[in-house]
Amino acid sequence: MKLSFAELSARERVTHLLDAGSFKEILGPGERVVSPHLAQLGVPFSFDDGVVIGGGTLKGRPVLIAAQEGEFMGGGVGEVHGAKLVGVLRRALETRPAAVLVLAESGGVRLHEANAGLIAVSEVMRALLDVRTAGIPVLMLIGGANGCFGGMGLIARCADHIVMSDAARMSMSGPEVIESSHGVEEFDSRDRALVWRTTGGKHRFLMGDCDRLVEDDMDEFRDAAAALLGESKPLTLQGLLAEHAMLTERLQRFGDCSDAMEIWKRLGVDHPEQVTQMEAEQMQHLMFERTMESA
Amino acid sequence: MNWQALVHALFGEAHTMERTGDVISGTAELQGQTLTVVGTTDHAAIGVETALAQAKVILETVQQHPGRPILLLVDTQGQRLRHRDELLCINRYMAHLGCCVELARRSGHRVIGLVYDQALSGGFITSGLMADACHALPEAEIRVMRLPAMARVTKIGEDVLEQLSQTNPVFAPGVVNYVAMGGVKSLWNKDLQQCLQEALADPVITDERAALGAERGGRMLAARVIQQVLAA
Numbered sequence: 001m002k003l004s005f006a007e008l009s010a011r012e013r014v015t016h017l018l019d020a021g022s023f024k025e026i027l028g029p030g031e032r033v034v035s036p037h038l039a040q041l042g043v044p045f046s047f048d049d050g051v052v053i054g055g056g057t058l059k060g061r062p063v064l065i066a067a068q069e070g071e072f073m074g075g076g077v078g079e080v081h082g083a084k085l086v087g088v089l090r091r092a093l094e095t096r097p098a099a100v101l102v103l104a105e106s107g108g109v110r111l112h113e114a115n116a117g118l119i120a121v122s123e124v125m126r127a128l129l130d131v132r133t134a135g136i137p138v139l140m141l142i143g144g145a146n147g148c149f150g151g152m153g154l155i156a157r158c159a160d161h162i163v164m165s166d167a168a169r170m171s172m173s174g175p176e177v178i179e180s181s182h183g184v185e186e187f188d189s190r191d192r193a194l195v196w197r198t199t200g201g202k203h204r205f206l207m208g209d210c211d212r213l214v215e216d217d218m219d220e221f222r223d224a225a226a227a228l229l230g231e232s233k234p235l236t237l238q239g240l241l242a243e244h245a246m247l248t249e250r251l252q253r254f255g256d257c258s259d260a261m262e263i264w265k266r267l268g269v270d271h272p273e274q275v276t277q278m279e280a281e282q283m284q285h286l287m288f289e290r291t292m293e294s295a
Numbered sequence: 296m297n298w299q300a301l302v303h304a305l306f307g308e309a310h311t312m313e314r315t316g317d318v319i320s321g322t323a324e325l326q327g328q329t330l331t332v333v334g335t336t337d338h339a340a341i342g343v344e345t346a347l348a349q350a351k352v353i354l355e356t357v358q359q360h361p362g363r364p365i366l367l368l369v370d371t372q373g374q375r376l377r378h379r380d381e382l383l384c385i386n387r388y389m390a391h392l393g394c395c396v397e398l399a400r401r402s403g404h405r406v407i408g409l410v411y412d413q414a415l416s417g418g419f420i421t422s423g424l425m426a427d428a429c430h431a432l433p434e435a436e437i438r439v440m441r442l443p444a445m446a447r448v449t450k451i452g453e454d455v456l457e458q459l460s461q462t463n464p465v466f467a468p469g470v471v472n473y474v475a476m477g478g479v480k481s482l483w484n485k486d487l488q489q490c491l492q493e494a495l496a497d498p499v500i501t502d503e504r505a506a507l508g509a510e511r512g513g514r515m516l517a518a519r520v521i522q523q524v525l526a527a
Contacts, residue, residue, distance in 0.1 A: 026527040033520060037465045041451055053524065079465065083505065083517040087524025094525070109416070111449055114439035114466045116514055118416070119478035119504060122424035123517075125390075126502045129397045154420055157390035172386040172417065178376045187378040198382050209384045237357060240398055243391055244354055247347055250383060255343075260382060 003218040005143035006167055010052045010067035013103050016218040017141075017225065018065065022056035026091075027084060035080050037113045046072045049080040053088040055097065059226045064092050067103035070146035076110030077151060082120025089127035092136050098229040099137045102159065107174065108150015121151030128158050129235060137161060137232045141221055142168045142210070147199065149174050160233040162210040163224045164201035165217075166280050170210065171199040193276070197260040202275055205283060206264055207250075213280045220280070296432060298336045298368065301411050304487045318348045319368065325491065331356040334368025334409075334422070341418040342375035346388040349422065353395040357402050364405040364495055367396070367426055371418030393421030400427060407494045409483070410435040410470070427499040428480040430490070431470045437479070438468030464513045475513025477504040 003016060014023055027033045029047035038045040050072035055064050066088050068075040077085070085102075092100045109117035128138050137160040142148045147169035148156050156162055156170060164170060175189035175198075188194055197203055205213040212228075214220035233239065257263045264272035269286065278286070296304075298319050302312050310323035312332060317339035323330050333352040339345055349367075356363055374385060400406050408423030410431040416439045423429040431437065445466065446453035460467030464475040473479040480497075483490035505521055508514025 026524055027520070033523070036516070037463065040459060040463060041449075041455070043449075043451070079514060079516050080520055083520035084524060086505070086517075087521040090521065091525055091527075109439055111440060111445055112451075112466060114445070115437075115472050115476055115478070116465050116517070118420065118439055119424065119473070119476055119508075119514075120517065122393075122420050122478075123502055123504060125393055125420070125425065126397065129394065133401065150417060151420060153386035154390050154393065154417070157384075157387045158394060170386070171381050171384075172374050172389070173376050173381065175381075178378060178381070181376040187381075198378065203382075204384065207384060209387055235394060235398055235401070237354075237398060237402070240354060240391070240395055241358075243394075244347070244350060247343075247388055247391060251343060251347065254383060255379075257382065258379065263382070 004216050005165060005218055005221055006145050006216050008218070009071065010069035010103065010105070013218070014052055014054070014065055014067045017101070017103070017222050018056035018058055018063070019060065023054055024056060025052060025054040026088070027053065033080055035078050035113065037078065041112055043112060049078060049084065050075060051081045051084050053084050055095070058222070058229065061098040061229050063097045063099050063101055063229070064088050064095065065101045065103070068105045070105035070144040073110055074146050075106030075144070075152070077106060077108065077117045077120050078110040078113035079116035079120060081110065082117060082124060085124045086120070086127045089124065089131050092131045093134055096136060099139050099225070100131055101139050101141060101225055103141045104148045104152050104156055105144030105146050106148060106150070106152035107146060108152050117151070121155060124155050125158050128155060132160055132233070133235050135232045135234055137228060137230065139163065139225055139228050141225060142170055143216060143221060144168070147171065161228050161231065163212040163214060163221060164204055164210040165214050166201040167216045168201045169196070169199040170204055202283060203260045205287070206267055206269070213283050215280045296411055296434070298370070298411070301368070302332070305491055315348070317345055320352045325488070328364065330364045330366050331360070332366045332368065334370065336370050338370055338372040338413055340372050340375035341389065342377065342380050343383050343385050343388040346392045346421070350392045350395045353399050357399050357404065362403050364407070365399055366491070367406065367408045367422050369408060369410040369414045369419060369423040370412035371414060373416040373418040389417070389421045393425045396422065396425040405495055407491070410437060410479070413437070415439070424478065428494065428497060429478065430481050430483055430494055431473070431479045433470065433482045433484045435470050436468065437470050437473045441468060472513065475508070475511050477506070477508030477511060477514055480507070
């Protein structure tokens with residue numbers, strides 16, 4: 001039976017992603033490591049500060065894992081939340097797992113702790129790149145209803161690999177923020193189809209901004225993550241020069257496009273209007289055929 | 296302080312700094328040592344082009360001038376809030392800039408960040424905050440959001456936020472709050488050339504900002520939580 005990633009809580013996602021019974025949580029709710037800042041503001045706090053971390057196995061191989069709870073403050077990164085992410089990444093340098101899995105669901109910096117959150121995002125980035133450099137892959141799994149935005153969108157793009165479901169979104173600024181800043185003509189945040197084709201999994205996959213596209217199904221996420229264990233992409237000058245060339249070319253090739261469908265057309269997708277209806281697996285074939293053609 | 300005055304205070308006439316769009320870059324001499332200097336001005340909105348242009352300067356420095364120190368000058372209103380930038384995956388462009396800073400550090404370059412005007416929200420994360428250490432001028436402004444806007448979004452009274460911000464540096468705008476939390480290492484409130492020399496001489500290698508925040512009393516939990524996770 002299909003089990004929706006989007007509909008599960010962070011803790012349930014971890015349980016279903018890892019081998020049954022293997023997950024051992026670190027600083028779980030029982031330890032009551034909470035945000036003192038939310039309490040000061042009279043805002044409800046959570047006993048895990050909105051992020052579940054720990055270790056376990058995935059298809060028999062040891063992994064460390066972190067999962068953000070989108071239902072708590074939109075997965076926003078505060079002081080404790082950010083420190084738990086930094087902690088689990090630094091721990092990876094000592095225990096050397098086959099990967100660190102980050103189930104990202106976050107609007108970015110938690111406004112109630114904005115300064116701590118902003119600093120924490122950069123600390124997570126540095127810790128993540130330490131892990132990447134050590135040859136341990138960091139895998140971002142994005143499939144929650146709140147998407148992966150702001151500082152968390154930056155962190156995601158520092159990782160070795162990104163897996164998204166077609167229902168997931170990854171971006172920097174939320175459509176509402178852009179609309180309130182530059183008007184509804186700039187970005188209509190209530191136009192769901194527009195929001196989806198600008199920030200959604202399929203667009204990110206067609207552009208190569210996520211490596212794997214899966215259905216909203218725990219088993220598919222599990223298989224995709226397992227296939228990427230040990231697949232490290234260390235930070236190198238050659239790698240960043242290639243990234244730079246690609247980003248420069250992207251700007252030249254698509255910088256004048258005003259809609260994702262224009263980009264898809266230029267990418268060689270014959271019927272961009274049909275992309276919405278395609279299954280993740282059909283998308284993989286589409287990409288495979290294009291790669292074969294250009295090879 | 297505008298960028299020309301800043302660069303003059305730091306290097307006198309010994310620099311080749313030029314402005315292209317909102318990006319400023321060039322080289323400068325400091326006590327016989329050449330530095331790469333790159334950053335933004337006019338409260339730049341960091342869009343895909345601005346991020347890429349800064350990344351290019353850093354990559355070229357790593358490629359062509361091994362070991363040359365890099366000074367990042369920060370003045371930004373945050374990331375550019377445009378549909379087109381999101382379509383092109385602006386977070387990838389900005390992350391690329393952050394990764395280039397990281398690569399420079401790992402390749403033996405000292406990287407110093409300096410907030411000389413304003414640093415807002417996301418525009419700051421992948422530049423100054425990725426440096427070995429980030430410093431600021433005392434008159435600089437660092438924030439995610441002003442209190443009135445924060446009050447609207449969080450639905451907490453502005454008076455409550457105002458009062459709490461007197462004792463807790465965690466959310467209110469202000470460069471001193473970032474110093475207290477360890478995000479900004481020091482304020483440059485004396486001779487700027489001397490401040491830069493001291494920053495370059497500072498042997499920073501690992502990220503010790505959480506510990507610094509605890510030591511300064513502005514961020515008491517981060518370092519402890521990190522240690523707890525490591526000790527578990």
